[in-house]
Amino acid sequence: xxxxxxxxxxxxVARAEDVASTGAPTPVTVLDTPLVAYRDGGGAAxxxxxxxxxxxxxxxLGSVDGGCIRCPYHGWQFGASGRCTRIPSLGADLxxxxxxxxxxxxxxxxDALLWVSLDPAADPxxxxxxxxxxxVAGMRLIAGEPLRWRTTPGRHVENILDLAHFPFVHPATxxxxxxxxxxxxxxxxxxxxxxCHVGVNTRNPDTPTGPLYPALGPIIRLGYHYTxxxxxxxxxxxSFPDGMRRALHEVATPTEDGECEIFWALxxxxxxxxxxxxxxxxxxxxxxxxxxxxxxxxGGVRIDRAAEVHVPADRLAVAYRRAMREWGVAADARV
Numbered sequence: 349x350x351x352x353x354x355x356x357x358x359x360x361v362a363r364a365e366d367v368a369s370t371g372a373p374t375p376v377t378v379l380d381t382p383l384v385a386y387r388d389g390g391g392a393a394x395x396x397x398x399x400x401x402x403x404x405x406x407x408x409l410g411s412v413d414g415g416c417i418r419c420p421y422h423g424w425q426f427g428a429s430g431r432c433t434r435i436p437s438l439g440a441d442l443x444x445x446x447x448x449x450x451x452x453x454x455x456x457x458x459d460a461l462l463w464v465s466l467d468p469a470a471d472p473x474x475x476x477x478x479x480x481x482x483x484v485a486g487m488r489l490i491a492g493e494p495l496r497w498r499t500t501p502g503r504h505v506e507n508i509l510d511l512a513h514f515p516f517v518h519p520a521t522x523x524x525x526x527x528x529x530x531x532x533x534x535x536x537x538x539x540x541x542x543x544c545h546v547g548v549n550t551r552n553p554d555t556p557t558g559p560l561y562p563a564l565g566p567i568i569r570l571g572y573h574y575t576x577x578x579x580x581x582x583x584x585x586x587s588f589p590d591g592m593r594r595a596l597h598e599v600a601t602p603t604e605d606g607e608c609e610i611f612w613a614l615x616x617x618x619x620x621x622x623x624x625x626x627x628x629x630x631x632x633x634x635x636x637x638x639x640x641x642x643x644x645x646x647g648g649v650r651i652d653r654a655a656e657v658h659v660p661a662d663r664l665a666v667a668y669r670r671a672m673r674e675w676g677v678a679a680d681a682r683v
Contacts, residue, residue, distance in 0.1 A: 353676040354579050354683065355379060356467035358475045359601045360611045363494065364460045367393055373417055375408035377603045378464055383453055384408045385462055388428035389415030393462050395455035396430050401448055426450055460491075461599075461611060476581040479597050479613055487593065487615040490624045494611050495635060499642050501580040501600035501608040502649035502668075502683030507642050508582050508598065509574060509664035511546065517641055521634050524551035526567050530661035542671050543575045544664055553630065560622075564589060574664060578675050579683065580608075592617045596631070606647045648682025 361376040362385055368374070369387035375398060376383050382398035384407045396417065398406050405421040412418075416425040416433055425434040430450035438444065455464045459478040481489045497504060507513070511530045514523040526549040533546035548570050552559040561568065571587035580600040587593060595615040600608045614627055650656060651669040658666050673679055 351467075351676075354602070356465060356470050357579050358456075358463045358465045358470060358472075359580075360461045360478070360599045361385065361395075361464050361601060361609075362462040363611070364393070364457050364462055367462055368412065369415070370412055373408055373410060373412050375406075376462075376464075379466060379602050380605055381466060382406070382408075383464065384410075384417065385455070386412040386417055387415075392428065393455055393457045394428045395453040395462070395464055396426060396450050397453070400424060401432070401450055424448065428452065476577045476599060478581075478599060478611070479595075479615055484615055486618050487595070488618050490614040490616060490627050492612045492614070492628055492631060494609055495639075496603075496607065496609050497639055497643060498607055499645065500606060500648045500683060501602050501610075502651075502672075503642050503645055503647075504598075504600045504608055504610060505576070505580055505582055506649055506665045506668060507638055508584060508596075509576070509668060510662075511548065511572075511664065512661040513641075514548070514550070517637050518634060521630065521637060522550045522553055524549060524567060532660070533663060535663055535667040537667055537671050537674075540671075540675055541575070541577045542667050543573065544667070546572050546574075548572050561588070561590070576668065576671070578671060579677075592620060650680075650682055651677060652679050 359378045361378055362374050366374055367385045367387060369391060373384040373386040376385055383395050384398050385393060385395045388394050398408050400407055400419040402424055403421060405419055407417055407419055410418050410420045416427050418425045423436045424432055427433045430452040432444050432448040435444055453464050454468050454470055456472050456475060458475050459480050461478055463475050479489055514527045515525055531547045533544055535542055535544045550568050550570055552561050552564055552566050552568055573585040575583040582598045583595060585595040598610055598612045600610045603609050614631060616627055651672045672683060
């Protein structure tokens with residue numbers, strides 16, 4: 349891949365349900381680039397630069413009607429392609445100047461998310477898949493509210509991949525001393541992606557009525573299966589001794605410098621009768637334990653081979669950095 353593969357990649361910027369065809373547009377930011385999202389007259393998602401070509405006013409403060417977005421400052425209107433369709437001060441007879449037109453971003457709606465690439469030539473077939481209801485037989489979808497963290501998406505991804513922090517960061521949810529020693533594991537790396545299987549000891553979570561899994565004992569050995577699609581799409585599948593399955597799906601998006609937004613969903617075995625609210629509460633409790641730790645780290649994962657100190661438990665993080673370099677990210681980059 350030539351150029352900057354992260355700028356050319358597809359990034360999730362909004363849930364489809366949050367982008368409307370009337371009312372206020374949806375402001376989004378990706379890689380420090382402010383954009384606005386809305387729907388045209390046919391319901392298709394549109395994304396334009398946030399700055400009006402006239403005086404740079406934020407179109408996110410404007411309104412959407414009839415498939416067009418209107419600037420709040422002077423009423424200029426823009427269609428789905430970014431072409432300026434009306435300048436009220438010109439009246440009906442004067443020609444709209446060429447410089448008045450904006451350029452629509454390369455955007456697609458897929459799997460209930462709105463995706464954008466800053467590369468106009470980016471191939472939509474490269475958009476990562478994301479779970480939707482009914483996508484996996486025997487699993488129910490539970491979608492979480494997007495998260496905003498004051499860290500880079502690479503730091504968030506590496507936290508998901510980190511096998512050694514569970515006893516220390518998550519003692520109130522699932523961590524246990526039995527997980528301090530990380531089991532040996534191998535990582536399979538392919539162009540643009542990698543995966544890994546590893547066993548992990550976890551505490552049987554508490555509930556007001558006792559252990560969440562009464563038949564499995566106080567300590568449970570789970571099978572973890574990590575799948576990562578570069579740059580920031582992760583899946584963590586959990587296999588339980590009784591055959592039950594769970595999965596955490598995430599895609600992290602670089603927004604402003606040093607910040608990210610995380611879109612996430614759970615797939616839970618339909619044989620489990622746990623309420624969705626309890627599943628979401630547990631996941632959010634785990635995120636809340638991670639967030640202050642990760643936000644305290646220096647900004648950006650350094651993918652240079654010699655950056656930071658690594659031990660065998662860091663094999664997944666090392667593989668992530670290697671995969672990013674081989675994918676074309678500069679060795680001195682921070683992600």
